[in-house]
């Protein structure tokens with residue numbers, strides 16, 4: 001059996017984790033996978049997380065199973081964080097294995113849902129460029145994928161006309177993937193007005209939103225970054241939100257996330273929740289507890305929440321500073337980087353092609369994702385000049 005498998009290549013992004021580690025050049029700069037690094041190039045465990053972990057070690061009474069929905073108090077706290085404590089919509093949620101696990105469960109829910117008009121697999125519309133794992137996750141779950149442009153030909157501005165055109169072309173019942181904030185990979189988000197317009201079009205047409213929310217707090221702030229999602233779920237009858245805590249709590253390897261389902265009526269939500277639990281049971285039975293318990297412990301304590309918020313604010317402030325430092329650099333214009341200060345979140349996308357990505361690595365030991373995505377959250381301020389110099393040199397013919 002084993003020998004009959006086609007040999008799969010490593011995931012092109014995750015393969016870089018090992019490649020960077022094996023690179024002996026001391027000045028190497030890892031701007032590939034999306035993790036925050038401080039000025040020393042470290043990804044420390046957040047203080048609030050350390051404190052919550054200490055509390056759990058001291059006080060956790062049992063490690064007995066919690067069931068396929070995982071930690072329901074964690075889910076309730078995440079729902080408050082995303083939707084606000086006074087949201088008018090009803091919500092159900094289950095803990096997931098990171099944001100990817102939430103996307104996977106969402107995709108399975110869409111795939112097993114009988115099509116209202118019959119025929120063919122469920123369809124999801126993706127605005128491209130998008131995160132490199134969206135297509136594999138959705139395809140593997142059995143969805144049909146349709147794509148359209150997220151940005152204009154220059155890649156520097158949102159192509160909102162393409163979004164509206166997609167809403168015309170999509171069939172009622174089709175799912176639409178929207179990134180909640182800090183668009184991966186472009187950093188180009190919707191304005192408040194665009195969220196409202198899209199929400200109305202989707203509600204009118206019966207399109208079903210799936211929101212990927214992985215960077216709440218990395219753009220403008222915890223509340224501000226959730227405003228678009230809140231506008232959306234208030235205007236559409238039902239929505240799915242895949243939430244990741246991996247970046248926001250720095251819990252990357254603990255894989256913490258939640259799938260939220262919003263609606264106006266309790267009975268359909270209960271059915272969706274039951275189906276999600278059944279799918280989770282088939283996929284992995286129950287999610288691992290630790291990371292979600294940490295997040296719950298932080299969010300249940302006013303002191304730890306205040307500490308966590310300060311730490312998140314500090315990460316965002318550094319990220320904003322990095323964006324500004326690049327945007328005002330004398331070479332930013334030539335390199336097409338002046339827009340960075342107006343974009344949001346951890347990432348930006350270089351207009352450069354594969355050759356430049358390769359030269360950055362070979363000549364300057366600067367690693368970016370294979371599609372030219374740069375993890376700005378991994379760039380210490382003290383290395384901004386190195387990054388610009390390396391890029392300028394790689395872009396030279």
Ligand code: LMR
Pocket residue numbers: 013032033034035100131133
């Ligand atoms: C990233 O996009 O860099 C991270 O979310 C890691 C991943 O799972 O791809």
